[in-house]
Amino acid sequence: MQAHLTLIDNDRMKVHAAISYGISSNVYVVEDKATNEVTLIDTGYGPPYSNLIESLRKLKIDINRIKQVLITHRHRDHTNGLKQILREIKPTIYIHKLDAGVLAKRLEAAKKLIVRINEEYEIKVGDISIKALHTPGHTAGSICYLIDNIIFSGDLVFANGSFGRTDLPTGNISDLIDSLKRISKLEVNTLLPGHGEVVLKNANAHIKLALKMAKSYFKVKKEILSRFFPTKPFNSIKSFL
Protein backbone atom coordinates (compact mmCIF):
# COMPACT_ATOMS: atom_id res chain seq x y z
CA MET A 1 0.00 0.00 0.00
CA GLN A 2 1.23 3.49 -0.79
CA ALA A 3 0.06 7.04 -0.10
CA HIS A 4 0.82 9.83 -2.55
CA LEU A 5 1.37 13.35 -1.26
CA THR A 6 2.72 16.70 -2.42
CA LEU A 7 4.90 17.88 0.45
CA ILE A 8 6.53 21.04 -0.86
CA ASP A 9 5.54 23.56 -3.52
CA ASN A 10 7.67 26.72 -3.71
CA ASP A 11 9.03 29.10 -6.40
CA ARG A 12 11.61 26.64 -7.68
CA MET A 13 10.30 23.14 -7.13
CA LYS A 14 7.70 20.67 -6.01
CA VAL A 15 8.51 17.65 -3.88
CA HIS A 16 6.10 14.72 -3.91
CA ALA A 17 6.24 11.46 -1.98
CA ALA A 18 5.03 7.92 -2.44
CA ILE A 19 4.98 6.70 1.17
CA SER A 20 5.09 2.93 1.58
CA TYR A 21 3.69 0.94 4.44
CA GLY A 22 5.37 -2.38 3.67
CA ILE A 23 8.78 -3.65 2.72
CA SER A 24 9.32 -1.04 -0.01
CA SER A 25 11.12 2.25 0.63
CA ASN A 26 9.50 5.63 0.21
CA VAL A 27 10.07 7.32 -3.13
CA TYR A 28 10.51 11.08 -3.47
CA VAL A 29 9.89 12.99 -6.68
CA VAL A 30 11.46 16.43 -7.15
CA GLU A 31 10.16 18.63 -9.98
CA ASP A 32 12.32 21.56 -11.06
CA LYS A 33 10.04 24.36 -12.21
CA ALA A 34 12.67 26.11 -14.39
CA THR A 35 13.47 23.12 -16.60
CA ASN A 36 10.50 20.83 -15.91
CA GLU A 37 13.04 18.08 -15.12
CA VAL A 38 12.16 15.42 -12.59
CA THR A 39 14.57 13.77 -10.17
CA LEU A 40 13.70 10.64 -8.19
CA ILE A 41 15.18 9.85 -4.82
CA ASP A 42 15.13 6.06 -4.42
CA THR A 43 12.74 3.88 -6.39
CA GLY A 44 11.11 1.46 -3.93
CA TYR A 45 11.12 -2.32 -4.24
CA GLY A 46 8.87 -2.48 -7.28
CA PRO A 47 6.07 -5.01 -7.85
CA PRO A 48 4.47 -6.62 -5.92
CA TYR A 49 5.51 -4.35 -2.99
CA SER A 50 5.29 -0.99 -4.75
CA ASN A 51 4.64 0.28 -8.23
CA LEU A 52 6.55 3.30 -9.44
CA ILE A 53 4.71 3.55 -12.75
CA GLU A 54 1.42 3.74 -10.89
CA SER A 55 2.85 6.24 -8.39
CA LEU A 56 3.99 8.53 -11.21
CA ARG A 57 0.54 8.33 -12.78
CA LYS A 58 -1.10 9.23 -9.49
CA LEU A 59 1.30 12.15 -9.03
CA LYS A 60 0.66 13.26 -12.65
CA ILE A 61 4.35 13.01 -13.58
CA ASP A 62 5.23 12.01 -17.14
CA ILE A 63 7.93 9.33 -16.85
CA ASN A 64 9.88 10.93 -19.74
CA ARG A 65 10.58 13.98 -17.56
CA ILE A 66 12.74 11.87 -15.20
CA LYS A 67 16.37 12.75 -15.93
CA GLN A 68 18.11 11.34 -12.88
CA VAL A 69 17.61 8.91 -10.06
CA LEU A 70 19.50 9.47 -6.81
CA ILE A 71 19.97 6.33 -4.76
CA THR A 72 20.53 6.60 -1.01
CA HIS A 73 22.03 3.10 -0.71
CA ARG A 74 22.24 -0.27 -2.39
CA HIS A 75 19.45 -2.24 -0.67
CA ARG A 76 16.82 -3.81 -2.91
CA ASP A 77 13.88 -2.15 -1.17
CA HIS A 78 15.30 1.19 -2.41
CA THR A 79 16.65 0.16 -5.82
CA ASN A 80 14.65 -2.69 -7.35
CA GLY A 81 12.05 -0.25 -8.66
CA LEU A 82 14.72 0.91 -11.12
CA LYS A 83 14.11 -2.22 -13.19
CA GLN A 84 10.54 -1.13 -13.79
CA ILE A 85 11.43 2.34 -15.09
CA LEU A 86 14.52 1.25 -17.03
CA ARG A 87 12.19 -0.52 -19.45
CA GLU A 88 10.86 2.92 -20.44
CA ILE A 89 13.63 5.48 -19.89
CA LYS A 90 17.40 5.81 -19.45
CA PRO A 91 18.01 8.20 -16.55
CA THR A 92 21.40 8.90 -14.97
CA ILE A 93 21.65 6.88 -11.75
CA TYR A 94 23.71 8.35 -8.91
CA ILE A 95 24.98 6.13 -6.08
CA HIS A 96 28.01 6.25 -3.79
CA LYS A 97 30.99 4.36 -5.19
CA LEU A 98 31.09 1.99 -2.19
CA ASP A 99 27.52 0.79 -2.87
CA ALA A 100 27.70 0.98 -6.66
CA GLY A 101 29.25 -2.44 -7.43
CA VAL A 102 26.29 -4.43 -6.10
CA LEU A 103 23.82 -2.29 -8.03
CA ALA A 104 25.83 -2.48 -11.25
CA LYS A 105 25.74 -6.30 -11.01
CA ARG A 106 21.98 -6.31 -10.58
CA LEU A 107 21.43 -3.87 -13.45
CA GLU A 108 23.87 -5.46 -15.87
CA ALA A 109 22.28 -4.01 -19.03
CA ALA A 110 22.00 -0.51 -17.56
CA LYS A 111 25.29 -0.26 -15.73
CA LYS A 112 26.59 2.45 -18.07
CA LEU A 113 23.95 4.78 -16.65
CA ILE A 114 25.46 4.56 -13.16
CA VAL A 115 27.53 7.48 -11.88
CA ARG A 116 29.65 6.54 -8.86
CA ILE A 117 29.84 9.50 -6.56
CA ASN A 118 32.02 10.51 -3.63
CA GLU A 119 31.79 12.70 -0.63
CA GLU A 120 30.35 16.20 -1.15
CA TYR A 121 29.09 15.67 -4.70
CA GLU A 122 26.77 18.31 -6.08
CA ILE A 123 24.06 17.69 -8.68
CA LYS A 124 22.54 20.72 -10.42
CA VAL A 125 19.05 20.48 -11.83
CA GLY A 126 17.82 23.81 -13.25
CA ASP A 127 17.59 26.15 -10.28
CA ILE A 128 18.02 23.38 -7.74
CA SER A 129 21.28 22.24 -6.25
CA ILE A 130 21.27 18.78 -4.65
CA LYS A 131 24.17 18.03 -2.35
CA ALA A 132 25.19 14.45 -1.64
CA LEU A 133 26.71 13.76 1.79
CA HIS A 134 28.44 10.46 2.44
CA THR A 135 26.87 9.16 5.66
CA PRO A 136 28.00 5.54 6.19
CA GLY A 137 26.68 3.25 8.91
CA HIS A 138 23.58 1.53 7.54
CA THR A 139 25.77 0.55 4.56
CA ALA A 140 29.31 1.70 3.72
CA GLY A 141 28.08 3.80 0.81
CA SER A 142 24.95 5.34 2.32
CA ILE A 143 24.20 8.89 1.22
CA CYS A 144 21.95 11.67 2.45
CA TYR A 145 20.82 14.20 -0.15
CA LEU A 146 20.26 17.82 0.77
CA ILE A 147 18.20 20.48 -0.98
CA ASP A 148 18.18 23.74 1.02
CA ASN A 149 16.97 22.71 4.49
CA ILE A 150 15.41 19.43 3.33
CA ILE A 151 17.27 16.18 4.00
CA PHE A 152 16.52 12.90 2.22
CA SER A 153 18.04 10.56 4.75
CA GLY A 154 17.61 7.06 3.28
CA ASP A 155 17.92 4.54 6.11
CA LEU A 156 20.28 6.57 8.29
CA VAL A 157 17.54 8.20 10.33
CA PHE A 158 13.75 8.09 10.50
CA ALA A 159 11.05 10.12 12.26
CA ASN A 160 10.84 10.12 16.06
CA GLY A 161 14.44 9.16 16.79
CA SER A 162 14.59 5.84 14.94
CA PHE A 163 17.79 4.98 13.11
CA GLY A 164 18.86 2.41 10.52
CA ARG A 165 19.94 -1.12 11.35
CA THR A 166 23.64 -1.88 11.20
CA ASP A 167 23.62 -5.68 11.22
CA LEU A 168 23.51 -6.14 7.43
CA PRO A 169 26.66 -6.39 5.25
CA THR A 170 28.92 -3.29 5.52
CA GLY A 171 26.77 -1.87 8.34
CA ASN A 172 28.68 -0.28 11.22
CA ILE A 173 27.18 1.31 14.32
CA SER A 174 30.09 3.61 15.14
CA ASP A 175 30.05 4.97 11.58
CA LEU A 176 26.29 5.43 11.90
CA ILE A 177 26.78 7.47 15.08
CA ASP A 178 29.43 9.62 13.37
CA SER A 179 27.06 10.20 10.43
CA LEU A 180 24.22 11.16 12.79
CA LYS A 181 26.56 13.57 14.61
CA ARG A 182 27.44 15.15 11.32
CA ILE A 183 23.89 15.69 10.08
CA SER A 184 22.72 16.83 13.53
CA LYS A 185 24.88 19.92 12.96
CA LEU A 186 23.05 20.88 9.76
CA GLU A 187 20.26 23.43 9.71
CA VAL A 188 17.55 21.09 8.46
CA ASN A 189 13.86 21.57 8.89
CA THR A 190 12.36 18.76 6.79
CA LEU A 191 13.32 15.10 7.15
CA LEU A 192 12.27 12.81 4.30
CA PRO A 193 13.41 9.33 5.33
CA GLY A 194 13.58 6.05 3.44
CA HIS A 195 10.73 4.51 5.39
CA GLY A 196 7.78 5.61 7.47
CA GLU A 197 6.42 9.05 8.11
CA VAL A 198 7.90 12.34 6.94
CA VAL A 199 8.82 15.27 9.21
CA LEU A 200 7.92 18.68 7.79
CA LYS A 201 9.24 20.90 10.57
CA ASN A 202 11.80 20.82 13.35
CA ALA A 203 13.59 17.85 11.77
CA ASN A 204 16.71 18.57 13.73
CA ALA A 205 15.05 17.46 16.97
CA HIS A 206 14.25 14.06 15.41
CA ILE A 207 17.87 13.68 14.25
CA LYS A 208 19.26 14.65 17.67
CA LEU A 209 16.97 12.13 19.35
CA ALA A 210 18.18 9.41 16.95
CA LEU A 211 21.77 10.29 17.82
CA LYS A 212 21.01 9.93 21.52
CA MET A 213 19.22 6.60 20.99
CA ALA A 214 22.00 5.22 18.77
CA LYS A 215 24.65 6.18 21.34
CA SER A 216 22.85 4.40 24.17
CA TYR A 217 22.23 1.34 21.97
CA PHE A 218 25.96 1.26 21.18
CA LYS A 219 26.87 1.57 24.87
CA VAL A 220 24.61 -1.33 25.87
CA LYS A 221 26.00 -3.49 23.05
CA LYS A 222 29.57 -2.75 24.16
CA GLU A 223 28.75 -3.68 27.76
CA ILE A 224 27.11 -6.96 26.75
CA LEU A 225 29.98 -7.89 24.45
CA SER A 226 32.63 -7.06 27.04
CA ARG A 227 30.90 -9.53 29.37
CA PHE A 228 31.06 -12.29 26.78
CA PHE A 229 34.56 -11.42 25.61
CA PRO A 230 36.16 -9.85 28.73
CA THR A 231 39.77 -10.25 27.60
CA LYS A 232 39.41 -8.89 24.07
CA PRO A 233 40.01 -5.23 23.39
CA PHE A 234 36.96 -3.47 22.05
CA ASN A 235 38.38 -3.00 18.55
CA SER A 236 38.73 -6.71 17.97
CA ILE A 237 35.09 -7.34 18.83
CA LYS A 238 33.86 -4.41 16.78
CA SER A 239 32.93 -6.68 13.89
CA PHE A 240 30.26 -8.26 16.07
CA LEU A 241 28.40 -4.97 16.37
Ligand SMILES: [Zn+2]
Ligand atom coordinates in the same frame (compact mmCIF):
# COMPACT_ATOMS: atom_id res chain seq x y z
ZN1 LIG B 1 18.42 -0.21 3.79
